[in-house]
Amino acid sequence: MKTGTLYILAVAVVAFMVAGQVMAYGANPYHTSSDSWSVYGGIGYEVSSNTSSNYDALLIDTGIYIPDGLMIYEDSSYVSYFDQSYMLETTDLLCSELSLRNVEYTIVDAEQIRAELEEDISNGSADMRLIIPVGVLPDTIYDGGPDSLILKWLETGGVLYWTGYTLGCGISSVSGVYERDSGYAADFLGIADQDIRKDPYVSSLYATEKAEDYCIGESMSIMYNDSTFGINTQNLTDYISIGFTSSGYDSLVLAKYQGGDGMIVVFGGKPAINTMPTIAQVIASKLTYCSVIAEHDSGKLFHSSERGTMETDPSKIYSLYIYVGTPQIYARTFDH
Amino acid sequence: MDFFHLSGVLGDNSAKGRIGRSLLYIFIAGIVLRLFLGPLSFSFDMSFFVITGAGFESGRTLYEAGNFYYPPVYGYFLSALTYMWNFLPFQSGYMSELLVNSTAVSDFSQVYISSMALVFVYKIPLTVIDLACSWLIYVMVKEKTGDRRKAEIGFALFFLSPLVLWSSSVACMFDSLSAFFMIFSIYSLTKNQYLLSGAMLSLAFFTKLFPIVIGFAVICYIISRSEGRWKEVFKKTAMYAAGFAIAAAIVLLPLVLNGELSSSFGFFGDRTEGTSSGGGGLLDFFANPTPDKFIYAFPIMFLLIAIFSMLAFMRDGDDDKKLVMASVISVCTLFIWPPIPTYPVIAIALIALAVAYCGRREWLIPWLLFSILMVVHHILNFGGRILYTLANETSLLDLGSTVAKYFQFLPLSWDIMYYTLLALFIPGIACIIAAVYSIKHEGEAET
Numbered sequence A: 001m002k003t004g005t006l007y008i009l010a011v012a013v014v015a016f017m018v019a020g021q022v023m024a025y026g027a028n029p030y031h032t033s034s035d036s037w038s039v040y041g042g043i044g045y046e047v048s049s050n051t052s053s054n055y056d057a058l059l060i061d062t063g064i065y066i067p068d069g070l071m072i073y074e075d076s077s078y079v080s081y082f083d084q085s086y087m088l089e090t091t092d093l094l095c096s097e098l099s100l101r102n103v104e105y106t107i108v109d110a111e112q113i114r115a116e117l118e119e120d121i122s123n124g125s126a127d128m129r130l131i132i133p134v135g136v137l138p139d140t141i142y143d144g145g146p147d148s149l150i151l152k153w154l155e156t157g158g159v160l161y162w163t164g165y166t167l168g169c170g171i172s173s174v175s176g177v178y179e180r181d182s183g184y185a186a187d188f189l190g191i192a193d194q195d196i197r198k199d200p201y202v203s204s205l206y207a208t209e210k211a212e213d214y215c216i217g218e219s220m221s222i223m224y225n226d227s228t229f230g231i232n233t234q235n236l237t238d239y240i241s242i243g244f245t246s247s248g249y250d251s252l253v254l255a256k257y258q259g260g261d262g263m264i265v266v267f268g269g270k271p272a273i274n275t276m277p278t279i280a281q282v283i284a285s286k287l288t289y290c291s292v293i294a295e296h297d298s299g300k301l302f303h304s305s306e307r308g309t310m311e312t313d314p315s316k317i318y319s320l321y322i323y324v325g326t327p328q329i330y331a332r333t334f335d336h
Numbered sequence B: 001m002d003f004f005h006l007s008g009v010l011g012d013n014s015a016k017g018r019i020g021r022s023l024l025y026i027f028i029a030g031i032v033l034r035l036f037l038g039p040l041s042f043s044f045d046m047s048f049f050v051i052t053g054a055g056f057e058s059g060r061t062l063y064e065a066g067n068f069y070y071p072p073v074y075g076y077f078l079s080a081l082t083y084m085w086n087f088l089p090f091q092s093g094y095m096s097e098l099l100v101n102s103t104a105v106s107d108f109s110q111v112y113i114s115s116m117a118l119v120f121v122y123k124i125p126l127t128v129i130d131l132a133c134s135w136l137i138y139v140m141v142k143e144k145t146g147d148r149r150k151a152e153i154g155f156a157l158f159f160l161s162p163l164v165l166w167s168s169s170v171a172c173m174f175d176s177l178s179a180f181f182m183i184f185s186i187y188s189l190t191k192n193q194y195l196l197s198g199a200m201l202s203l204a205f206f207t208k209l210f211p212i213v214i215g216f217a218v219i220c221y222i223i224s225r226s227e228g229r230w231k232e233v234f235k236k237t238a239m240y241a242a243g244f245a246i247a248a249a250i251v252l253l254p255l256v257l258n259g260e261l262s263s264s265f266g267f268f269g270d271r272t273e274g275t276s277s278g279g280g281g282l283l284d285f286f287a288n289p290t291p292d293k294f295i296y297a298f299p300i301m302f303l304l305i306a307i308f309s310m311l312a313f314m315r316d317g318d319d320d321k322k323l324v325m326a327s328v329i330s331v332c333t334l335f336i337w338p339p340i341p342t343y344p345v346i347a348i349a350l351i352a353l354a355v356a357y358c359g360r361r362e363w364l365i366p367w368l369l370f371s372i373l374m375v376v377h378h379i380l381n382f383g384g385r386i387l388y389t390l391a392n393e394t395s396l397l398d399l400g401s402t403v404a405k406y407f408q409f410l411p412l413s414w415d416i417m418y419y420t421l422l423a424l425f426i427p428g429i430a431c432i433i434a435a436v437y438s439i440k441h442e443g444e445a446e447t
Helices: A003-025 A084-100 A110-123 A149-155 A184-189 A214-219 A273-285 B002-007 B014-037 B043-057 B073-085 B116-145 B148-159 B162-169 B175-190 B194-208 B210-226 B230-257 B261-277 B282-287 B291-314 B319-334 B345-356 B361-393 B399-423 B425-440
Strands: A032-039 A042-061 A069-073 A105-108 A128-132 A159-163 A170-172 A177-179 A239-241 A244-246 A252-256 A263-267 A292-311 A318-324 A330-335 B093-095 B112-114
Touching (some): A003 B073, A003 B175, A003 B230, A042 A330, A069 A084, A069 A110, A084 A105, A105 A110, A110 A128, A110 A149, A149 A184, A214 A292, A263 A273, A273 A318, B014 B116, B014 B148, B014 B162, B043 B073, B043 B093, B043 B116, B043 B361, B073 B116, B073 B175, B112 B361, B116 B162, B116 B175, B116 B345, B116 B361, B148 B345, B162 B175, B162 B345, B162 B361, B175 B194, B175 B210, B175 B319, B194 B230, B210 B319, B291 B319, B291 B425, B361 B399, B361 B425, B399 B425
Parallel strands (some): A069 A105, A069 A128
Antiparallel strands (some): A032 A042, A042 A292, A042 A318, A170 A177, A239 A252, A318 A330
8 A cells, every 4th residue: 555545544534533522522513402382271392403313202290399400419528338439420420411401400518508408498498409319418417316407408398319328327427427227217208217228238129020100210211220228118108109119129219208398209229320310310300209291292303303282281280301312312391 | 446456356367356356255255244243232332332422412522421431532433423323314222121130220221222223333334444454454465465365364364253243243342443553553664654653553542452562562663673773763763652642642632621531541440440359369360360350460461572572573584574473472462361352353453464464374273262262252241132132123033032031041151151251261372372383483484
């Protein structure tokens, strides 16, 4: 081969690579968007994308009001059961997944949560949701007693997303983690402690049978089966279970707080990079413990736009959740 | 057209025509085999590329979606390819609740099944890369030997290697890209294009790390070619290093600017961290030779590579051939420790050169062993999962029963895999024997 041809080949290959670089790090060529508006007797929506993707539009009768914003707890000075660098990576991915779903979030440390929760309690309503992805509650908001800040906040309507360990069991401080022996399940869900699974060092539990409300999870492309810290829903009243179940423990449960208006969403597994899209999907959709899927449209986008209308009942609270792609490349929620 | 013109298809005498037809038959056989394997794919591994592609579509960078566990070069290719694939009206795949099982958390990768359309479309660029690498081998052998038959043998040894076929057509892995850049680098070096050669080795390195081990051979080559003139050695080495650095700068610049440099090498830690929890004695260490333990074997490999490279260049003879032999020995030494089965694709490319260009037929044994044992081990590892796409989209198989059979035979597969994993030591041992033989009988190569 002539030397010149060799260089031409090299330049062609490098040019192709650089084109990919530019698209990944410079000029993003992709665009996906959606909109929604009120029409007589219902709502209209439009979703468009210059990709080749499928889309779903879910009209969710949420039953209760859910605030938009989200606090993500992350405090490397507080001890948890997980490696700090792994948790940072996991939280980064959660943030990335939330951003593509147009969820606004703020990252808060142990002291900032206290301040935010105190402010909500003094206002009498929660204006932000909270996710604790590390499986332990910082001692700034929870001391194991019934007057703990987190419980008061849930009472006023706070929404807590939980993953990583047995709900309410571990209390974290800068010096270590203290585990409650009993009463944690009653404090949060009004059930017996044995109804929340707690033997992580014996075995993980990956559930295989569909839970009773799996169809809701399915409509949201959610297949979450980690029941390692799952919930036995036998003694719960206001809840939906949208994941899988094994040995009586459900993997993904949305339940009403036992002492007030709040909601607790339990993802029954350890924090993992590849389950963050599922967590983000649940958060972004504003799904609640009393949600019903009122309507579900789906279709295909190929450098195109699709429109639709859905009937609504003026007496109900809805969120329209539109998501695009498998896996998701875009999502947005509209309150109606 | 140009390709076949070079190969002699359009040649004007009957001998050329016959030889050209041979190349055409090899090409057709390779394509037919790839089409036959087309419906098979390992959706689990594919899912990481699908998630990365979806990450691009959602405006995220290469490592932001958290599922690209390689150095960046193929990721950039994937970015460009994702853009092109967006102009085709097909879905990338499906999530199937039938894949939810009690052995793993059902994240996207676990429940994902590639669509048949994606499986075929995804493999087109991989086939082109296989072809490009085979063609480079062909061109180099033909140019160096003037023998079209030898060049065709080189072409066939790569393009029809069961391991290469498996890697790009079933495992959907891009090891051929690394091999392509490496062969490009060696070929450029033999043409005194030091800057270009350095740049290509850099791209090979930032595709899949392993080709960097030919660095010793390159240094020996430069010294040998300079015939002891140290000023020239310095000049050529500087050119080579400059080429390497320029390509590295192009590859790494966006990562540095986005603070993703550590992510691009994070996979290396992920794949070696399992070692620290291994425990057990020396016997346990060798009895369970998982790829992550490679890091412990590396110092010995490093030493062997340095010694073999120097020995290869201490004999009389053609420097270009010595470069190829030192490179093949270096790369194959790396796979003494059982690697992930697709990794030795780069060894296959070099073995093709060693056999076809250097006439070292003893290397056909490692070629055969790599080609068969790696594939057998990977088949056991993947199991019935490579049939999921076929089962999901055709009536030939039922997905539910295919999944059930996979789990039914999983314990047996694991038992057999214990032995096939141990068997992966065999190609490496064969390489060492071939290396010693080649160095000892350097002047006796088939001409």
